[in-house]
Amino acid sequence: MQSFDVVIAGGAVMGSSVAYHLLTEPAFRGRVLVVEPDPTYRRSASALSAASIRQQFSTAVNIRISLYGIAFLRGAGEHLAVDGERPEIGLKEGGYLYVADPAGAAILAGNRALQKAEGADIALLDAAGLAQRFPWLRTDDLACGTFGRSGEGWFDGWGLLQALRRKARALGAEYRAGAVTEIERDGDRIASVTLADATRIPCGALVNCAGAGGAALAALAGIALPVEAKRRSVFSFACRERLDGVPLVVDTTGVWFRPEGDGFISGVSPQAGEDDPDWDTDDPATQEVDWPLFEERIWPALAGRVPAFEAVRPGRAWAGPYDMCRLDHNAVVGRAGGLANFYLCNGFSGHGLQQAPAVGRGLAELVVHGRFTSLDLSDLGYERVIAGRPLLERNVI
Numbered sequence: 001m002q003s004f005d006v007v008i009a010g011g012a013v014m015g016s017s018v019a020y021h022l023l024t025e026p027a028f029r030g031r032v033l034v035v036e037p038d039p040t041y042r043r044s045a046s047a048l049s050a051a052s053i054r055q056q057f058s059t060a061v062n063i064r065i066s067l068y069g070i071a072f073l074r075g076a077g078e079h080l081a082v083d084g085e086r087p088e089i090g091l092k093e094g095g096y097l098y099v100a101d102p103a104g105a106a107i108l109a110g111n112r113a114l115q116k117a118e119g120a121d122i123a124l125l126d127a128a129g130l131a132q133r134f135p136w137l138r139t140d141d142l143a144c145g146t147f148g149r150s151g152e153g154w155f156d157g158w159g160l161l162q163a164l165r166r167k168a169r170a171l172g173a174e175y176r177a178g179a180v181t182e183i184e185r186d187g188d189r190i191a192s193v194t195l196a197d198a199t200r201i202p203c204g205a206l207v208n209c210a211g212a213g214g215a216a217l218a219a220l221a222g223i224a225l226p227v228e229a230k231r232r233s234v235f236s237f238a239c240r241e242r243l244d245g246v247p248l249v250v251d252t253t254g255v256w257f258r259p260e261g262d263g264f265i266s267g268v269s270p271q272a273g274e275d276d277p278d279w280d281t282d283d284p285a286t287q288e289v290d291w292p293l294f295e296e297r298i299w300p301a302l303a304g305r306v307p308a309f310e311a312v313r314p315g316r317a318w319a320g321p322y323d324m325c326r327l328d329h330n331a332v333v334g335r336a337g338g339l340a341n342f343y344l345c346n347g348f349s350g351h352g353l354q355q356a357p358a359v360g361r362g363l364a365e366l367v368v369h370g371r372f373t374s375l376d377l378s379d380l381g382y383e384r385v386i387a388g389r390p391l392l393e394r395n396v397i
């Protein structure tokens with residue numbers, strides 16, 4: 001029977017980032033196994049993401065995570081090169097633009113003050129400034145907007161996942177096709193995992209990077225995780241008129257859009273009280289695109305905010321799972337309460353791709369040193385779940 005120092009359940013962007021960061025930790029000498037049931041990643045959030053990165057969060061820890069994230073993405077070609085071959089992740093620093101009406105202006109300005117204090121390059125523009133900087137934008141109902149002049153944008157999420165995976169393998173991580181279906185505990189420690197094909201693998205530590213399957217995996221170890229998978233749809237569309245310098249815009253309606261290739265992609269999350277259907281990994285019917293959403297919610301908001309979007313040509317669309325943390329829409333990262341060697345990397349609530357570099361590094365530090373040695377991620381720890389103490393993130397899209 002083969003044993004591993006660290007088993008990582010889930011081999012998409014988080015699992016691969018944890019593996020990569022473990023194997024680049026100078027003090028780590030162990031063997032790493034990444035267990036992933038679907039090496040095509042067809043249903044993994046990492047492959048279905050809008051793959052954008054922003055500094056415009058309302059909690060300090062998320063801003064710090066994204067500041068490291070953008071630095072990592074800028075240098076990805078270098079960090080993740082294998083045999084001199086540099087991966088291309090197509091980073092475009094086009095910025096995010098959050099806009100606010102008079103009712104939302106104070107919140108936006110407050111968030112921006114925190115972002116600035118943390119070192120993010122976010123400008124506050126009044127309505128006249130917005131109209132001048134973004135002439136294609138309707139601004140008559142707006143009070144202000146915040147715009148990331150650098151450090152925000154979008155990239156090839158699939159490319160990042162593949163580059164992290166390839167590099168982790170080159171550094172010695174073993175990837176195995178399979179799902180963790182049982183976890184054996186020995187007192188306050190995880191002793192082994194068992195895969196669907198009944199292979200038992202003793203392990204020194206277990207990291208839960210199972211995305212939409214994260215709560216079910218944690219339950220196998222007796223840990224209750226308030227994370228549920230929610231369906232989110234992304235719609236592409238084309239516009240006849242040429243618009244220059246479009247960032248990722250987050251409208252007052254919650255609808256977002258950004259350039260993608262020659263056109264745009266867009267989406268929206270349900271507002272409080274609206275229907276928010278679950279994504280069931282085993283039920284394809286729950287994974288269908290919510291087609292009426294574009295016609296009923298998104299297109300009216302697009303046309304209301306950008307006159308040129310009154311005439312758009314809808315294109316393809318896809319749906320993917322948000323692993324939504326019910327407590328506060330923030331990730332749960334760190335050791336699972338009461339268990340000495342079980343680590344959680346779950347509940348990214350729609351912003352996990354950009355968080356993969358910092359969270360992967362943090363978890364590697366925790367496994368190797370027993371504490372965070374670079375960026376302190378303890379605000380995201382499981383302790384807040386046990387205490388029922390939310391770390392509220394206001395900017396969830």
Ligand SMILES: Cc1cc2nc3c(=O)[nH]c(=O)nc-3n(C[C@H](O)[C@H](O)[C@H](O)COP(=O)(O)OP(=O)(O)OC[C@H]3O[C@@H](n4cnc5c(N)ncnc54)[C@H](O)[C@@H]3O)c2cc1C
Nearest residue numbers: 010012014045046049050052180211213320351352353354
């Ligand atoms: C439509 C959409 C848009 C998004 N837009 C953005 C964005 O713009 N910016 C951003 O930062 N984030 C975005 N996200 C979120 C981001 O994609 C996720 O937070 C991130 O990809 C999570 O990575 P992960 O590795 O934790 O999960 P996943 O990519 O879902 O991977 C989890 C893996 O675990 C495997 N697994 C499940 N159960 C088990 C088990 N029992 N044993 C072993 N393996 C298992 C699965 O097969 C899967 O491959 C978006 C997500 C969606 C769906």
